[in-house]
Amino acid sequence: MYGYSGKILHIDLKTKKNWVETKPEEWYKVYIGGVSMASRLLWENIIPGCDPLDDGNPICFANGIFTGTPVPVGGKFGLASKSPLTGFIGDSLSGSWFSVALKRAGWDGMVLHNSCDSWTHLFVDDERIQFFDAAYLLGKGTFETEEAIRLKLGDDQIRSCTIGPCGENLVRYANVTNDGRQAGRTGHGMVWGQKKLKAVSVRGTHGVKVFDPKTLNQLAYDISKSAQGKDTEKYRIYGTSTGLLNTNKLGVLPTRNFQEGVFEDAELVSGEYLDKHHKVKVIACAQCPIGCEQMSLVKTGPFAGAMTGIEYESLFANSSNLGISDIRAAIMLITISDHGGMDSITMGVTISWAMECFEKGVLKKEDFASEAHPEGLELCFGNGEAAVAVAEMIRDQVGIGKLLAQGTRIASQTIDKERGTESYKWAIHTKGLESAGYDARSLKTFALGLATGTRGGCHNRSAAYDPDMKGETNRLTVDETRGRVASESEEYAAVYDSLPLCKFIRRCFTGKADRAGAWPAIAKLINATTGWNYGYDEVDLIGTHACTIKKAFNIREGWTEKDDDLPWRWKHDPFTKGPGAGTVVTDEELAYMKKLYYQAKGWTEEGMIPKELLIKLDMPDVAEEIGV
């Protein structure tokens, strides 16, 4: 078999035993890699129905088909556990060298079972597994932890996934970080922290071989050169943050906890402003010829010295969404989340929820008291210094930080129960996952994508904001096409997430990012790597397989149609400004679109998956368990 070793490494963290599972080629053809394979490994290895913090919830890594080859942007891996934030599938994707090391060590995937008795640093050295006492790493930030490991083990090619203080302190939305990139959103860091797993390091010294290297090299070289052209220009020069002025223009830039979609100081927190005043270096992931990570440094003011890579999603959540127009405070907030190891979107949206609570009198100044701020904090919109203090309280689990470390769903439920308030009305999450940087009230196809998303409100898994923002659909209304559009854009994204390839390469194959432009080129890459005979249809099916196994997982964990919902605000509380003023997604519209979406998938009206469909998709065992 080319492209795969055929081997999955299993490690029991409690007994320290390990074993190797071999998988047949047919299995890889269904669950090709990344998010899809990680989700399948989770399906196979979890104790169904277990609490996300129980030992029965494993940590599942899955490599990529192109990882370790020169195929541009193929150096990624999928990570899956049951999410402590949503209680459903927690599937993340992370770039960089960890995946390459894992591939060179000979593992297509890795499953970590149970939990450690004491804080552990796990080292996978090719075939040899070692357990180290992690005492020397405790309390260290993510980047610091990786450096400390490299110094201890004395090899720069050793790559590590780590948790920072947030994971150690069980922040519900803590991340797993590798090489400055994050497997984020769904709270992997909390799962690792609960298991007392501080870091996993891998050294892979074996070479990667492919079926037809001559053809693959030529294809990879051509894509790499075309990735220097205008199709990736915005990523290379400004990074994803360049989107901020566009979302502001369209009136969908979340502002002051999603109260409005237009921010009056958008220019001051734009990618263009960042480029001019704060950018110090561009960094790429493994085998990536684009390079989009804009390392940005604060040079003046109280946050001087803060530095991290700035993305659109981190930026919106910690600037316009908090009413903050001093981008230096936003960089500081994102540095706290990246180095502390927590999700910058959820952190920002949770702080914005708290800010609205403060402005509405639900939370008082003294609620934010701590040793550092005995009088409390005036956590009003725009107060960057107070926001930074609260972010540190979340990271360190101090005072109200303990509550805010639970995310908006649990925090609002707790406060409302305690004080008889209605703060759930401005808790912006779907299935417990805080929403990304496109306000979906006036992006109605995207609203459907978020409501039905298996991991919650995520812009990476539903790409339906794209047709809405480009005007391919009327974003302010609903019609009978939306179920199909939402389903297709979800499965389109799932193809990239499962190979995995970074979506930023999507226009570099032929200049066109649609299926017709990309799938035949991706099929050629797959065939040169594996020796398979893939075409358009097989590539297209990769996304269907990925979405199906994730949905099946959620069904087995107790999902019902009621879980496909939207934040209260998006259904009842319209914008007053911008092109989307006056619109909401009503319950009737949502119910109508959901029906269309289930239909487009070939599911029942209640959103369940028919047995025949699962059998047709080569998932007979899944059909047996959850098919109707």
Next chain:
Amino acid sequence: MATSTSKYAYIGCDPNLCVGCQICEYVCSFSKTGEYNSYRSRIRTVRVDEVLITAIACRTCENAPCVIVCPRDALTQDPQTGIIDVNATKCDGCAWCIEACDFGAISINPQTTLAEICDQCKDDPEGPQCVKWCPKEALSLTTPDQRAQRTRRTLIAESFDIPQKATDPK
């Protein structure tokens, strides 16, 4: 203290342009061994701080210390190009050359346990593969003199305002 480099050309990397993608390592190892493996690459990227990234290959020093120090005379330097050849029959992987190299540009092949040094792909009509593939054009095969000229030009261009002039007619 680092040995001064020589009149010979070598593969240099501009740290301002390098993004740390490691594609040079992939293609170097592939062109030498037929598989993609950083441990077999003769050029190595290095990331010291979050924002300090570059790549290093043999600097073709004049009177190369690695050649001088080799106890088995396995290393020889081409007087025309400065490229250092490792004689696989004589080399026993003792790693003295690695200790002598001021740039960390020599590595031991984990399979054969012999020393490996960048040969600038001298037998490949396309020239150095890492230079050909580098997506950011951070790598180049240059002599120290050429690099000095380039640095002077950049320095002057950055230090003085060049007045805006009308462009030449097309």
